[in-house]
Amino acid sequence: xxxxxxxxxxxxxxxxxxxxxxxxxxxxxxxxxxxxxxxxxxxxxxxxxxxxxxxxxxxxxxxxxxxxxxxxxxxxxxxxxxxxxxxxxxxxxxxxxxxxxxxxxxxxxxxxxxxxxxxxxxxxxxxxxxxxxxxxxxxxxxxxxxxxxxxxxxxxxxxxxxxxxxxxxxxxxxxxxxxxxxxxxxxxxxxxxxxxxxxxxxxxxxxxxxxxxxxxxxxxxxxxxx
Amino acid sequence: xxxxxxxxxxxxxxxxxxxxxxxxxxxxxxxxxxxxxxxxxxxxxxxxxxxxxxxxxxxxxxxxxxxxxxxxxxxxxxxxxxxxxxxxxxxxxxxxxxxxxxxxxxxxxxxxxxxxxxxxxxxxxxxxxxxxxxxxxxxxxxxxxxxxxxxxxxxxxxxxxxxxxxxxxxxxxxxxxxxxxxxxxxxxxxxxxxxxxxxxxxxxxxxxxxxxxxxxxxxxxxxxxx
Amino acid sequence: xxxxxxxxxxxxxxxxxxxxxxxxxxxxxxxxxxxxxxxxxxxxxxxxxxxxxxxxxxxxxxxxxxxxxxxxxxxxxxxxxxxxxxxxxxxxxxxxxxxxxxxxxxxxxxxxxxxxxxxxxxxxxxxxxxxxxxxxxxxxxxxxxxxxxxxxxxxxxxxxxxxxxxxxxxxxxxxxxxxxxxxxxxxxxxxxxxxxxxxxxxxxxxxxxxxxxxxxxxxxxxxxxx
Amino acid sequence: xxxxxxxxxxxxxxxxxxxxxxxxxxxxxxxxxxxxxxxxxxxxxxxxxxxxxxxxxxxxxxxxxxxxxxxxxxxxxxxxxxxxxxxxxxxxxxxxxxxxxxxxxxxxxxxxxxxxxxxxxxxxxxxxxxxxxxxxxxxxxxxxxxxxxxxxxxxxxxxxxxxxxxxxxxxxxxxxxxxxxxxxxxxxxxxxxxxxxxxxxxxxxxxxxxxxxxxxxxxxxxxxxx
DNA sequence: AATGAATGAGGGTTCATTCAT
DNA sequence: TATGAATGAACCCTCATTCAT
Numbered sequence: 001x002x003x004x005x006x007x008x009x010x011x012x013x014x015x016x017x018x019x020x021x022x023x024x025x026x027x028x029x030x031x032x033x034x035x036x037x038x039x040x041x042x043x044x045x046x047x048x049x050x051x052x053x054x055x056x057x058x059x060x061x062x063x064x065x066x067x068x069x070x071x072x073x074x075x076x077x078x079x080x081x082x083x084x085x086x087x088x089x090x091x092x093x094x095x096x097x098x099x100x101x102x103x104x105x106x107x108x109x110x111x112x113x114x115x116x117x118x119x120x121x122x123x124x125x126x127x128x129x130x131x132x133x134x135x136x137x138x139x140x141x142x143x144x145x146x147x148x149x150x151x152x153x154x155x156x157x158x159x160x161x162x163x164x165x166x167x168x169x170x171x172x173x174x175x176x177x178x179x180x181x182x183x184x185x186x187x188x189x190x191x192x193x194x195x196x197x198x199x200x201x202x203x204x205x206x207x208x209x210x211x212x213x214x215x216x217x218x219x220x221x222x223x224x225x226x
Numbered sequence: 227x228x229x230x231x232x233x234x235x236x237x238x239x240x241x242x243x244x245x246x247x248x249x250x251x252x253x254x255x256x257x258x259x260x261x262x263x264x265x266x267x268x269x270x271x272x273x274x275x276x277x278x279x280x281x282x283x284x285x286x287x288x289x290x291x292x293x294x295x296x297x298x299x300x301x302x303x304x305x306x307x308x309x310x311x312x313x314x315x316x317x318x319x320x321x322x323x324x325x326x327x328x329x330x331x332x333x334x335x336x337x338x339x340x341x342x343x344x345x346x347x348x349x350x351x352x353x354x355x356x357x358x359x360x361x362x363x364x365x366x367x368x369x370x371x372x373x374x375x376x377x378x379x380x381x382x383x384x385x386x387x388x389x390x391x392x393x394x395x396x397x398x399x400x401x402x403x404x405x406x407x408x409x410x411x412x413x414x415x416x417x418x419x420x421x422x423x424x425x426x427x428x429x430x431x432x433x434x435x436x437x438x439x440x441x442x443x444x445x446x447x448x449x450x451x452x
Numbered sequence: 453x454x455x456x457x458x459x460x461x462x463x464x465x466x467x468x469x470x471x472x473x474x475x476x477x478x479x480x481x482x483x484x485x486x487x488x489x490x491x492x493x494x495x496x497x498x499x500x501x502x503x504x505x506x507x508x509x510x511x512x513x514x515x516x517x518x519x520x521x522x523x524x525x526x527x528x529x530x531x532x533x534x535x536x537x538x539x540x541x542x543x544x545x546x547x548x549x550x551x552x553x554x555x556x557x558x559x560x561x562x563x564x565x566x567x568x569x570x571x572x573x574x575x576x577x578x579x580x581x582x583x584x585x586x587x588x589x590x591x592x593x594x595x596x597x598x599x600x601x602x603x604x605x606x607x608x609x610x611x612x613x614x615x616x617x618x619x620x621x622x623x624x625x626x627x628x629x630x631x632x633x634x635x636x637x638x639x640x641x642x643x644x645x646x647x648x649x650x651x652x653x654x655x656x657x658x659x660x661x662x663x664x665x666x667x668x669x670x671x672x673x674x675x676x677x678x
Numbered sequence: 679x680x681x682x683x684x685x686x687x688x689x690x691x692x693x694x695x696x697x698x699x700x701x702x703x704x705x706x707x708x709x710x711x712x713x714x715x716x717x718x719x720x721x722x723x724x725x726x727x728x729x730x731x732x733x734x735x736x737x738x739x740x741x742x743x744x745x746x747x748x749x750x751x752x753x754x755x756x757x758x759x760x761x762x763x764x765x766x767x768x769x770x771x772x773x774x775x776x777x778x779x780x781x782x783x784x785x786x787x788x789x790x791x792x793x794x795x796x797x798x799x800x801x802x803x804x805x806x807x808x809x810x811x812x813x814x815x816x817x818x819x820x821x822x823x824x825x826x827x828x829x830x831x832x833x834x835x836x837x838x839x840x841x842x843x844x845x846x847x848x849x850x851x852x853x854x855x856x857x858x859x860x861x862x863x864x865x866x867x868x869x870x871x872x873x874x875x876x877x878x879x880x881x882x883x884x885x886x887x888x889x890x891x892x893x894x895x896x897x898x899x900x901x902x903x904x
Numbered sequence: 905a906a907t908g909a910a911t912g913a914g915g916g917t918t919c920a921t922t923c924a925t
Numbered sequence: 926t927a928t929g930a931a932t933g934a935a936c937c938c939t940c941a942t943t944c945a946t
Contacts, residue, residue: 165387613843
C-alpha cells in the first residue's frame with residue numbers, strides 16, 4: 001500500500017516534471033535525461049513507468065483532464081438553459097488552461113499538432129468536452145433558441161478556435177494576460193450571431209378602415225401572415 | 227540571366243520539396259537529405275541556398291505569402307463597405323490555405339507553434355493580413371456598423387482562430403473537406419454578433435384616415451420617407 | 453567497487469587508444485570513431501567519459517604527467533646541489549618522453565601548438581616542471597653557483613627548447629634515436645655557460661724582497677688575503 | 679608581360695592572405711573560402727594557382743625564406759671568425775621571425791609539426807640555414823675555438839631549440855616581447871659552454887728570489903708545469 | 905523496483921575540391 | 926583566365942532506449 005503510493009507519487013513527479021519541461025522547451029527539444037533529473041529519478045526509471053517518450057507526453061493530458069472533464073460531465077446536466085450551459089462549458093474549458101499555463105502550452109503547442117495524439121485516450125477525453133459543446137449547440141437549435149440553419153460544427157469550431165487562438169497568443173506573446181475575461185464577450189458575440197430573434201422588427205400595419213377591414217402585420221422573416 | 231533563372235529555379239525546387247516534406251513529416255522528422263533528394267540536388271547544395279534547416283523552413287512562408295499578401299493589400303482599399311472588406315480578407319486568407327494544403331499544414335502544424343517563427347520576416351508578412359483584418363474591424367466600429375463595445379482584438383481572434391481551427395481539422399481529420407464554403411457562414415455569425423442593429427425603437431405611425439389611407443412606419447436608420 | 457574499476461579501466465582504455473591514434477594521425481585527422489573502435493567501445497561511450505574530442509585530447513597529458521610530476525616534486529627537495537637538481541629535472545623530464553614516444557609526439561606536435569591547451573589543467577601540471585627548473589636556476593644564481601647576470605628565463609628556455617627540439621626531431625626524423633644520452637652533454641654546456649668561474653682577473657703581485665720573501669696573488673672575487 | 683605581372687601579383691596576394699589567415703586560425707581552421715575572400719578572388723582561382731590547400735601552405739615559407747636565406751648564404755662567407763658567423767646566422771634567423779610575426783606563427787605552430795612539410799622544397803631552404811649553423815659549429819671545433827668533444831648536432835639543436843621555444847612563447851604567450859635582444863645572451867652562454875679555453879687564465883707567479891729561485895706558472899686546467 | 909552504463913542510429917553541417925562556362 | 930555553382934565525403938555529437946545488476 002505504502003509501496004503503491006510511493007510508486008504513484010514517483011509517477012506523478014515524473015509527469016509533473018515532464019509537463020514543465022515539455023512546456024518550456026517543446027517535446028523535441030526536451031530530453032528524457034532532463035526530465036528524469038528534474039523528477040529526481042534516473043533515465044531508466046522513467047522507462048519503468050512509460051514505454052516511450054511520446055507515451056509520457058500523452059499521459060500528461062490524460063492525468064490532467066481526468067478530473068475537470070468528469071466534473072464538467074457531472075455538472076452540465078444540472079444546468080438549465082442552453083446559453084447557460086454553453087457559458088459553463090467554455091468557462092470550464094478555459095479555466096483548465098488558465099489555471100495551468102504549462103498545460104495550456106503543452107496542449108496548444110505540442111499536442112494539437114501531433115498526429116499521433118489523435119489516436120490517444122487523452123484525446124478522447126478532451127473530445128468529450130467538444131462533444132458536450134456540440135450537444136449544447138444542437139440542443140439550442142432544436143429548441144428554437146438558435147437559428148435553424150446555424151451549422152453547429154462551425155459554431156463549435158468558432159468557439160474552440162477562438163479559445164485556442166487566445167491560448168496560443170497568451171502563451172507565445174503574453175497577450176492577452178487573462179483568458180477568463182474573454183469568455184463572456186466571446187459567448188455574447190456567438191449567441192448574438194446565432195440566436196433566433198422573434199424578429200417582428202419592421203412591423204408595417206396597414207389599416208384599412210372600411211368593409212373588409214383587415215390588419216396585416218408582416219414579419220418578413222417568417223413569411224407574411226394574412 | 228539564364229544563370230540567374232537557373233539558380234532561382236533550383237532554389238524554388240528546394241523550397242517546393244521542403245514544403246512537401248515538412249508538411250508530410252513535420253519539421254523535426256524531415257531530413258535535409260530527404261529534401262535534397264526530392265529536389266534533385268545534394269545536401270550541400272541545400273546549404274548553398276539556406277544557412278540552416280530552420281532558415282529553409284522559414285523561407286517557405288515568405289515565398290508563398292509574398293504574392294497573395296501584396297495582392298490583398300492592393301485590392302482591399304478599393305472595396306467599399308466594411309463587411310465587404312471583411313469578407314474579402316477572410317476569403318483571400320482561406321483561399322491561400324485551401325489552394326495549398328501542404329502550406330496550410332506547414333503553417334498550422336509547424337510554424338504557428340514555433341517561437342522562433344515570431345522573429346521572422348515571413349511572420350511579419352502574415353501579420354500584415356491580421357493587421358488588415360483588425361483595421362477593418364476597427365473601421366466598422368468607428369463608422370457605426372459594429373457595436374461600439376465590441377473588442378476588435380477578440381473579434382479578430384475569433385475570425386483567425388476559427389480559420390485556424392478549421393484548417394487544422396481539415397489537415398488532421400480531413401473534415402471539413404472544403405474551407406471556402408465556411409467563409410460566409412462564419413462571417414455571417416460574426417457580423418450578426420457584432421452588428422449594430424437599426425433598432426426600430428421609435429416607431430412613428432402616420433395614420434391618414436381617408437381614401438387612400440396608408441400607415442407608414444419609418445425606421446429612422448433607413449432614412450425617413452415623406 | 454568492481455564497477456568503479458571497470459569504469460576506470462574503460463576510461464583508461466579510451467585514453468590509451470586516443471593517445472595512440474592522436475599521436476599517429478594528429479588530432480584533426482583522428483576520428484572518434486577510430487578511437488572508440490580501438491578502445492572496443494562505441495562512439496557514444498567515448499562521449500560518456502569526455503564531453504568533446506578536445507577534452508579527450510587534453511585529458512591525456514593530465515593522466516600521463518600526474519604521476520611523474522608528483523614524483524619529481526617529492527624527490528627534488530632531497531637533492532643537494534643546484535647542478536644535481538638541474539640534472540635530475542632534465543633527466544626526469546626527458547625520461548617521460550623517451551619512455552612514451554606516443555606521448556612525446558602528442559605533446560610536441562599536437563599540444564604545444566594548441567592555444568586552448570594553455571588554459572588546461574594538464575598544462576598547469578606540465579608548467580610545474582618548468583617552474584621547478586626555473587627555481588633551480590634562480591637558486592644557482594642566488595647561491596653564487598651561476599653568473600649573477602644570467603637570465604634564468606633564457607636559461608630555462610634553452611633547456612626546454614633543446615629538449616623539445618630533440619624530441620621533435622626524434623619523432624619526425626628518427627634522429628637522435630636516444631634522448632637520455634643527451635641530458636649530460638646538454639647540461640654540461642649550459643652549466644659551463646653560466647657557471648661562475650673563480651676568475652682571478654685582476655692579479656696583484658706583491659713582491660717582498662727579503663728573507664721570507666713571498667709573492668701573494670689575490671683574486672678579488674674570493675676576498676683578498678693580506 | 680603585364681599579364682604575367684598581374685598573375686604574379688594575384689598569386690602573391692593569395693599567399694599573403696593565406697599567411698595571415700593560417701597564422702591567425704591555424705591551418706585546419708582556416709578555410710579556402712576565407713582566404714580567397716581576403717585575397718579578393720574566388721575559391722576556384724586559388725586552385726588555379728595551388729593544387730591543394732596544403733600546397734598553398736607550403737608555398738608560403740618557400741616565398742618568404744627565399745630572399746633572406748639567399749642573402750645569408752652570400753654574406754656568411756665574408757665574415758671572419760667562427761663566433762662572429764654564429765652570431766650573424768642566429769641574428770639573421772631570428773630577424774626573419776621577428777619582422778614577420780605571422781610567418782613565425784605559421785612556421786612554429788603549423789609547419790614544424792607537419793610531417794609532410796619535411797618533404798618540401800621550402801623545408802630544404804630552411805634546412806640550409808640549419809646547415810650553415812652546423813658548418814659553423816664544426817668549423818669552430820676543427821679550428822680549436824670549440825671543445826673537441828662538443829657534439830655539433832647537440833649544439834645546433836640547442837640554438838635552434840632555444841629560438842623555436844622563444845618564438846612559440848612569443849606567439850602564444852606574448853612573452854618575451856622581443857626576440858632579437860636574446861640573441862647575444864643566448865650565444866654567449868653557448869659559446870662560454872663550448873669554447874676551448876686558452877686557459878692559462880689564472881697564472882700564479884711565485885718568485886723566490888734566492889738560491890734556487892724559480893718562477894712557477896700554474897695553469898690549473900692543463901696541469902701544472904714545473 | 906531502480907539504475908548506471910552503454911550504444912545504435914542518425915542528422916545537420918562543413919569544406920576542399922571540381923568543372924562548365 | 927576566372928569563377929559561380931555544385932557536391933562528395935566526412936565527422937562530431939546527441940539521445941531515446943536497453944539491460945545487467
